[in-house]
Amino acid sequence: MQFNDNTPLEIVLKAIFDPYKESVTDVETISTAMIRKGLINREEDIINDHIAFRTLGVPNLGIKSLEKIFLAYGYQRKDAFYFEEKKLDAYWYAPPSPKYPRIFISELRVDDLSQNAQSIIRKHTQDIVKDPVDALDFEKPKEVGEFFYQPLWEAPTVDDFLELGKESEYTAWVIYNRYYLNHYTISVHALPEPYNKLEKFNAFLEETGIVLNTAGGKTKTSKDGLLKQSSSVAKMVNATFANGEQMKIAGSYVEFAERLPLPEFQAMDKSLLKREHLREGFESANADKIFESTYDEQVKKTATYHS
Numbered sequence: 359m360q361f362n363d364n365t366p367l368e369i370v371l372k373a374i375f376d377p378y379k380e381s382v383t384d385v386e387t388i389s390t391a392m393i394r395k396g397l398i399n400r401e402e403d404i405i406n407d408h409i410a411f412r413t414l415g416v417p418n419l420g421i422k423s424l425e426k427i428f429l430a431y432g433y434q435r436k437d438a439f440y441f442e443e444k445k446l447d448a449y450w451y452a453p454p455s456p457k458y459p460r461i462f463i464s465e466l467r468v469d470d471l472s473q474n475a476q477s478i479i480r481k482h483t484q485d486i487v488k489d490p491v492d493a494l495d496f497e498k499p500k501e502v503g504e505f506f507y508q509p510l511w512e513a514p515t516v517d518d519f520l521e522l523g524k525e526s527e528y529t530a531w532v533i534y535n536r537y538y539l540n541h542y543t544i545s546v547h548a549l550p551e552p553y554n555k556l557e558k559f560n561a562f563l564e565e566t567g568i569v570l571n572t573a574g575g576k577t578k579t580s581k582d583g584l585l586k587q588s589s590s591v592a593k594m595v596n597a598t599f600a601n602g603e604q605m606k607i608a609g610s611y612v613e614f615a616e617r618l619p620l621p622e623f624q625a626m627d628k629s630l631l632k633r634e635h636l637r638e639g640f641e642s643a644n645a646d647k648i649f650e651s652t653y654d655e656q657v658k659k660t661a662t663y664h665s
């Protein structure tokens with residue numbers, strides 16, 4: 359991501375990205391390998407396709423609350439998605455300029471969980487009686503960015519975390535991580551040939567030691583064939599729970615997206631292709647599997663799991 363203008367939105371995005379980069383070591387591993395391979399000169403050359411957040415559907419939180427931040431900086435809400443089995447709703451948001459990433463925000467359908475899981479969630483969130491986003495001053499973008507890393511509610515106990523995880527791994531992740539940036543996404547189509555093809559880029563990532571999410575296959579392809587996505591598996595990170603208890607849990611991950619030209623632009627000179635010529639939006643079936651990048655089944659494949 360290269361931002362030169364220091365606009366409020368750029369300051370917010372940077373404040374969201376920096377702590378994520380600090381904790382997700384794959385970010386730097388991948389950038390360094392891409393530089394060594396000559397795919398980019400600097401990390402800032404990577405075009406960030408989108409970033410994603412997770413939230414809980416309870417009063418004063420959820421999509422309705424978090425989206426206000428991005429709407430305030432000029433984003434527009436686009437298509438809705440529904441994930442039956444994972445009990446999630448989501449929207450994506452188009453940026454005010456193609457130089458900024460899209461946003462994907464998902465939300466847990468809390469009422470669809472068991473009474474037991476609901477009561478654990480409500481125990482953590484019931485004291486939030488006002489929308490915390492309403493207290494933000496959008497003219498102070500650094501503070502807005504820092505909001506994503508504020509506690510919002512008490513850290514869960516290890517028992518509550520594990521109990522939630524039995525029913526919904528997404529929920530356990532959110533109850534601990536809250537609005538932590540879930541992933542950023544490298545635009546693979548923007549890289550030099552032949553690494554602008556996701557299958558080739560995936561092989562390069564694996565040579566670099568990156569473990570890919572295999573849910574639904576390493577490459578997830580939309581029905582129209584024009585949006586291909588893959589993702590790394592989240593690494594385990596040290597987490598401090600209530601009463602100071604420590605345990606390793608899944609952190610955040612990195613995604614890779616290849617957007618192909620729309621049928622009417624497929625004959626166009628490749629060097630002239632811009633964002634508006636490429637497949638837009640997201641794909642439910644791809645997203646459904648990408649969520650699993652933080653799920654035990656995938657995460658246990660990383661070497662650090664038992665350390």
Ligand code: OOG
Binds near residue numbers: 462645650
């Ligand atoms: C988001 C998963 C979906 C996409 O690009 O379809 C997604 C998440 O893991 O919270 O990122």
Ligand code: NI
Binds near residue numbers: 648
């Ligand atoms: Ni994504």
